[in-house]
Amino acid sequence: MTCLHDRHINPLILAGLDGNNWHLADYVKRGGYEALKRILTEKITPEQVIAELKASSLRGRGGAGFPTGLKWSFMPRQFPGQKYLVCNTDEGEPGTFKDRDIIRYNPHALIEGMAIGAYAMGITVGYNYIHGEIWAAYERFEEALEEARAAGFLGNNIMGSDFSFQLHASHGYGAYICGEETALLESLEGKKGQPRFKPPFPASFGLYGKPTTINNTETFAAVPFIMRMGGEAYAGLGKPNNGGTKIFSMSGDVARPGNYEVPLGTPFAKLLELAGGMRDGKKIKAVIPGGSSMPVLTGEVMMNTDMDYDSIAKAGSMLGSGAVIVMDETRCMVKSLLRLSYFYYEESCGQCTPCREGTGWLYRMVHRIEHGQGRADDLDMLNSIADNIQGRTICALGDAAAMPVRAFVKNFRDEFEYHIEHKRCIVPAYV
Numbered sequence: 001m002t003c004l005h006d007r008h009i010n011p012l013i014l015a016g017l018d019g020n021n022w023h024l025a026d027y028v029k030r031g032g033y034e035a036l037k038r039i040l041t042e043k044i045t046p047e048q049v050i051a052e053l054k055a056s057s058l059r060g061r062g063g064a065g066f067p068t069g070l071k072w073s074f075m076p077r078q079f080p081g082q083k084y085l086v087c088n089t090d091e092g093e094p095g096t097f098k099d100r101d102i103i104r105y106n107p108h109a110l111i112e113g114m115a116i117g118a119y120a121m122g123i124t125v126g127y128n129y130i131h132g133e134i135w136a137a138y139e140r141f142e143e144a145l146e147e148a149r150a151a152g153f154l155g156n157n158i159m160g161s162d163f164s165f166q167l168h169a170s171h172g173y174g175a176y177i178c179g180e181e182t183a184l185l186e187s188l189e190g191k192k193g194q195p196r197f198k199p200p201f202p203a204s205f206g207l208y209g210k211p212t213t214i215n216n217t218e219t220f221a222a223v224p225f226i227m228r229m230g231g232e233a234y235a236g237l238g239k240p241n242n243g244g245t246k247i248f249s250m251s252g253d254v255a256r257p258g259n260y261e262v263p264l265g266t267p268f269a270k271l272l273e274l275a276g277g278m279r280d281g282k283k284i285k286a287v288i289p290g291g292s293s294m295p296v297l298t299g300e301v302m303m304n305t306d307m308d309y310d311s312i313a314k315a316g317s318m319l320g321s322g323a324v325i326v327m328d329e330t331r332c333m334v335k336s337l338l339r340l341s342y343f344y345y346e347e348s349c350g351q352c353t354p355c356r357e358g359t360g361w362l363y364r365m366v367h368r369i370e371h372g373q374g375r376a377d378d379l380d381m382l383n384s385i386a387d388n389i390q391g392r393t394i395c396a397l398g399d400a401a402a403m404p405v406r407a408f409v410k411n412f413r414d415e416f417e418y419h420i421e422h423k424r425c426i427v428p429a430y431v
Contacts, residue, residue, distance in 0.1 A: 009274075010237055011261040012225040012245050013218065017105040022140070024147040027108035033153055035227035036112050039119060040161040046077065049120040053223070055231030057243025062088055062179075062216030063291065063320045065309045074203040075121040075213050084207040085118050085126035086214040090184055092131055092176040094292035094343060095323035098247040098259050099217035100137045103130070106221065107144035111167060113223035115153065118165045121213055126167045128217075129184050132174035141169050176347035180395045181214045183349070194351045195395035216321075218247055238264035242308040246319075250275040252326035253282065264308040271307055271324070282328035286412070290320020292340050293400030295407030296333075317407070332427045333412040334419050337404060338366045344401035355398035358389040362405055374420035379409050 008014055016030065027033070039049065053069030060066045075083065087110065091099040102110060114126050130138045145167060148154045156164045175193050177183045182196035185207050206212020222244060226234045235243035242264040248271060251257045255276025262271060268287070278284055284299030289307070295317040297305075305315045312319045327336065345363040350356040365382055368374055386402035393399070409416055418426040 008260060009262040009266065009270075010245060013102060013106055013109055013221045013247065014259065014261045019105060022105050022107060022144070024108055024144070024151055027106070031228060032108050032224070033112055035224045036115055036119075036153065037159060039116060039227065040159050040163060046120045046122065049116060049227070052226060052231040053120075056226045056234040057231075057238065057241055058219065058222055058226060058234070059242070059309060060216055061218035061222070061246065061322065063093075063318075065319060068215065068219055071203075071215070072117065072121055072213060075123070076204075076211055077122045079122075079211050082125065082208075082210050083121065083123045084210055084212040085114060085121065085123045086181075086184070086188070086207060086212055087114055087126070087128040087217055087220055088179065088181060088184060088214055089128055089130045089217045090172050090179040091134070091217075091321075092174070092179050092347075093321055093323060094340070095249060095251050095288065095325045096291050096321045097249045097251075098322060100131070100134045101259050102217050102221050102247075103128075103137045103141045103144075107141050108148065109221040109224055110141075110217055111144060111148050111153070113220035114167060115158070115165050116223050116227060117213070117215070117220060119163050123213070124164050124166065126165065127170050127188060127207075128167070129170045129172055129178070129188060131179075132172040135171070138169060138171050145169060175349075176343075177349040177395070177397060180397065183395065184214070185212065194349050195397075197394055239306075239308050239310075241310060246307070246322055248307065249321075249323045250326065251323070253279045253284075253328035253331070254326050255279045262307070265306050265311070268302045268305050268307055268324075272303075272326070275326075278326070278328055280328075282330060284326065285329045285331055286327040286333065286336075288317075288323075288325040288404075289315075290318050291323040292325065292343065293396075293403060294318045294320045295403050296411060297407075298411055299327075330427060332370075332425045333408055333415045334366065334370045334425065337408040338363070338370045340404050341366045341401065344397065348397060348401070352393040352395075352398060354389045354392045355401065358385055358398065359401045361385050362389075362401060366405070369416060369419050372419075372423035374416075374423075376420065378420060379413065379416055382406075382409055 058068040089099050178187045178193040183193040187193035202212040246264050247261045287302040288296045309319045341363040345359040348355045348359045386405045389398045390402040
């Protein structure tokens, strides 16, 4: 998807990109690698870098929203052995497609951000784990790595300093579970991608048992801009506790699907306007604001909600990865939930019994309702099963399967009840 200028407000990561200006020379013209140069030539200390990150209020852009500067401060800088830096580009959440555009259109921002992070945490080796179903983006990133190495922005004694950093790309195989950070580490080590028990956490026992910091693609890509403009200025682009800009992947029933970079705190109504409004002039019915695993909200609620972590949480959902799935009045909520439930049933790694068995139960029950075989007690049973999955698994995939079920049933219960009573859909397009 080409990123057009009128699709953004105060863009940083996606500013001025057209799909053809991703090379190193183009990035340097835009001020690329200036932040890394200044850090190394002016001998800015790692502590100062982390302080800027904390001042920026940058929160993890992969879904959890954890403060980045605080996370970087957890890394034991004086650890005598090898430490690792890992970027999570295993973008498999339905509705999410921002990270692949970053490595397609602005890969050097990610490389520079990872190099700055490595400097701040005293790390010499890093990996970017890229989702298995975006091969072209993986190849683009490999090309960018070669450019950065040839120019001396990666490797030994970068820019004549005593800082060395080797960065490698690793190609996954399309497993959604590998987006979970410890399953990603297992896969990087050549093992089956299954989540680890925590604690210990990656900061103390990560890749190959060594201290490891893992951040999302968009998080790392924001770092060079923070270091160039200053943490406080970056924070000022957003709202308190929600610093900077955020890339939202707009999909579904909007006139212009695509990625939109706007300040955190931008009203959803404005974001919808940037995406061309509702397709074919239809009414908005429902929105999943942060990727398919986040609770669905009604269109009415979303039209009065701002796009930031705290506002979305107050509305009853989560910002997640920023994948905004918009559904109009013709969409059947039972059929929509059926598709999501099937995805999580298929993608469960099977390690935890509540997830392995529970996701199958959820899918089969929603399938029964959709196909005219629903029972009067099915909705209460769905909530009961979701309750027995959520919070009872090693990783959050169980929660990701349970939360949509609970939210769809809560916010569109009348539609589910109609399916059960009348054995057909209440939505005219599906009758």
